[in-house]
Amino acid sequence: MREDNSALPSSSSSPISAPLRPLRPLEFAVILTNVFLDNSLLLHADSSDTIKSVHDKIQVITGIPVTERRLFYGGKQLHWEQTLAECGVHNFAELSLVGRMRSTKHPKACELINEVVSFIFIMCKKILPFNVPVSVKLMLVEFWSMNLEQASEHLHMFSASSAPTALVMLYMSPLRMNRSAAYEAIIHCIASIKSILPMHMHHECVPIILEFCKLLKGAAGIDDPLYRLCRSSLGAMMEYTQVGKKAKLEVADIFPFVKELAAKLSRDLVRCFFGPSLVDISDFSSFVAPVMREIKGCFSIEGPLIEDLCGVPHVYTDEVRNLFGIFHDLLSKLKWCLGKLEDHINSDLKEDNDTLCIGFCHYLEFMKELNSISKIFNGFEGLFWEAIKSRKGAFCKLVVKCAKMSEDYSWIFECKEVTNFEARRHLAMMMLPKVNDDDDDDNEEQHEMFIDRSNLLAESFEYMKHADIDSLRAGLFIQFKNEEATGPGVLREWFFLVSQAIFNPQNVLFVACSNDRRRFYPNPASKVDPVHLEYFGFTGKVIALALTHNIQVGIVFDRLFFMQLAGRRITLEDIRDADPLLYNSCKQILEMDPELVDQDALGLTFVHEVEELGTRKTVDLCIDGKSIAVNSENRRQYVDSLIQHRFVISVADQVEHFAKGFADIMGCRRLQKSFFKCLEPEDLDWMLHGSESAIPVDDWKAYTKYVGFKETDDQISWFWKIVGEMTAEQKKILLFFWTSIKYLPVEGFRGLASWLYIYKTSESCGRLPSSHTCFSRLSFPAYPTSDVMRDRLSIITQEHVGCSFGTG
Structure with a gap:
């Protein structure tokens, strides 16, 4: 029974299967190479004659056994089943006869690939129904699996045998069975020739895949799925070619x-x-x-x-x-x-x-x-x-x-x-490790820390100093000693408190900017502490982990510090907030009348005075700086050298250790620089500190749900009215008490990981509100009047109460 092939493309349009020359008598030469006869033959035949008939004539003239010879034209082997016209042989063409095939390095492989091609030609000319004794793909599997001394010889043999042409001819057959066989065989060929070659030799198989692409493009067109697959395979090879x-x-x-x-x-x-x-x-x-x-x-x-x-x-x-x-x-x-x-x-x-x-x-x-x-x-x-x-x-x-x-x-x-900020933050956050979202307190992968609040910084430092980096990346389990609270709320509180302690100027690690006391940069005098560099490495880890957990810690880096972490050069404008006096002095030096400067009105040389361990000393800004006067020509160089020594060289070790600690959490030093390079200084401000805007009560209310209360209850109406009347600082304290979050993300409440909840309790109305920060839950009884509620809320919004709680 014949198959219904109406959906298949017609083979009549294929240049592979179409006659290439009109049928007519031909005269052509056969050049004998690699045989015992060093000569050429002049033969005559019709263009419709088969290659087998040419072989028969050669047999009569030379006596060379058919198993010992192959005919080639245009670099391709000619197969018995093909006609001279199909092979494109024209008048006065020169064919090459290669003899002694059994003496080749791989006679079995050579014989097998020729059998494959001959079998394909037979399949193309047979008319259904007929039995296929063996699969073309299986024959090729055997061919590609043969052990060869040099894979490149194998590839040359495959190409020279006209196997690509034959396979594409089979693919363009009107018979679905032939097309399927060719499709599988070509896919297998592409996979095999890549697998038999090491990566550095993949370019060796490019000519074969390129030939498949050219043949398929001409025969099947650029929309053909097999052509597209071959084209993609060729494209993948370009990296190594x-x-x-x-x-x-x-x-x-x-x-x-x-x-x-x-x-x-x-x-x-x-x-x-x-x-x-x-x-x-x-x-x-x-x-x-x-x-x-x-x-x-x-x-x-x-x-x-x-x-x-x-x-x-x-x-x-x-x-x-x-x-x-x-x-x-x-x-x-x-x-x-x-x-x-x-x-x-x-x-x-x-x-x-x-x-x-x-x-x-x-x-x-x-x-x-x-x-x-x-x-x-x-x-x-x-x-x-x-x-x-x-x-x-x-x-x-x-x-x-x-x-x-x-x-x-x-x-x-x-x-x-x-x-915009959201895009830059997203690109930066992708560089940080993924946090384990498992809230199970017994998660063995998390790094556990049991911290004494009275010795928070030192104990946190010791825990993280000896911690395995992988465990830090997996997550942190924090519990304060003598307190039962655990979970995300306690983790957020620890990050906030330890960051405040690290950047406290009294600890000498960082200096607050004169123009903005929230901004910090490394303190050149931190070396008074013998382990100060280890603390900078610890700080880098803490900040990286805070960012990884998306926790705002209320700290802002000065532009100086940010620029150094991003690998950028510090300029005069970058020191405006850190040291406004030095900034103004340098501006005056650069803007002074050149004649005054050259008259030594400044009385400056290339030196810089620094205070170290309570004593002042002079440091040369360049070789023999004390003998080089500042003039109109070198004053810009002087200002730049002064800035580099004052804000870069003096804290290079501190910045280096911070960057290494940060990179340890990221897992790659290159990523550490990329992280800061993809951000603007203001972006990091928002990521570390959070929103500068006042907490919007309407937004707060919109992201709050109720359990036990209804939104229409008097207690809920009183609550939001009282909150709306609070000062900005009281609102921050209440939010911190409720969630352990003092600074909202830039997006406001929608940037939080979860909704906020108000729970109704059955406790006495004399009890203060309580919180469960792990679940962003605030609980209080049904207070009888708004005055009673106001009194209770005023107590928990005091700094010493709201920022110290015992439920996690």
Whole structure:
């Protein structure tokens, strides 16, 4: 019974199976190589004659056994079942006869692959029904599994046998059975030739996969699933393959894939709601990367290329102009798509915008590739970032909802103006380890600490000094001695209290800024404590863990400290808050009349006075600084040297140990710098300190639920009225008593991990409110009057009461 193949593409359009020459008499030469006859034969045949008939003529003339010879034309072996026309043999062609096949290094493999190809030709010419004695895939499995001394010889044998051509011919057969057999066989071939080669030799199999791509593209078209799979496999090889004039693979071989994929991306950006597929984006990236490397490496001009290359002699001028057009086209389409996404986000539709954004996740990878291309051309980076800025809302939404830990987003840091706080915070937080969300107090992976409140800093330091880093990353179990409370609430309180202790100026580790006492930077005099550097390492761990747990500790780093952690150079403007007197003095030095400075009106030399362990000493800012007077020409150098010694060199060890402690929690020193580089100083302020705004009572009320009470009860109405009348500090104390959170996240109450709860208790109305901070629970009885409630709340909103509680 014949199969219904109406859904299959017709093989008549295949250039592989179509006759290549009209049927006519031919005269051609057969060059004998590697045989005992060093000669050539002149043969005559019809173009419809088979290769077998040519072999028969050679047998008569030379007497060489058929098992000892193979015919090749154009570098490909000719098989018995093919006609001269199918092989493209034209008049006066030269065929090569290779003899003594049994003397090759791998005669069995050679014989097997020839059998495979011959069997495929038979399958292509048979008409159903017929029995297939063996699977093509199984024959190839045997071929690829043969032990070979050199895998590259194996690959050459496979290609020279015309196996790729035969397999694609089988794939284009009108018979579903043949197509299925070819599909499986080609997939197996691609997997096998990669598996038999070590990673550094993967480029050896590129020519075969490239040949499959070319054959399938011509026969089946670019939308064929097998072609797309082969193209993706080829793209994956580009990372290990050298491309260029001196390499086996040239730009001209792979640039057609760049144009083809660029055209598909362009179409899909406007045709499909969610745009192109991640596979197409990845393939485009794979092919365009080696092209750009080769082009940038070959151009004699430095820096980005100019748009008009008329006066620039170069072999890749056409490719450059093509990339120019591709970039402009894809950038305009991307901008349109981001606009479409932004319209949906800003619309009044009840559509789930989070789900909508997830559908656009792969756009970040697409933008990364466009950003890479933009670096080739002069002025294109600016065009790219302007396009993203114009759709900043959609871009930031994509970053927050779609950026994943496994991807590299360093390209975004090149232009942080396209991001907002939420996007930058999300990118930074991805670098921190994931906290174990298990609230079970018996979790064995957590690091346990039992802290005496009266010796909080020293005991916390000792616990973490001897802690295993992995256990710190897994989570912290905190309990204060002689208290029963445990859980997240106690953890939040510990972070807050230990941070306040670390940055307390009395402990000499950090200095508070003159202009803003909330801001701190390392104290050069901290060396009075022999273990001060260990304390800086401890501080780095505490801050990293607080950020990991998303806990605001009420501390702000001065810009000086932040810039050093980000690896940036400190300038005069960076010291404005830390030392306003020195800042003003340096400004005056730089702004003074040059003639006055040159008349030694300042009386300064390149030295700096420092106080160390109660004594003052002079430090040279450069070699023999005391003998170098400050003048109009070197005053800027003097100011810069002064700043570096005063705020960088003097605390270099402290900053280094803090950074190492921070990096220990992150697990990577490189990530530590990236963390601070992707943020602005104000971002870290909000992440560590929380919101500067007054606590909004309406927002507080909106995120509170009731158990035992109803929202309409008098006690609830009185409660919110009393809270609304509290001072800002009283509200902070009440919030801390209730949740152990004194500073809200920037987003307000919606940024908290859970809802807040008010519980009704059956206790006497003489009892004060109590809290269970682990569950953000405030409990109180049904007080009879608002005055009684006000009295009870006024007691717990006193600093010494509200910031010390016994339930977790």
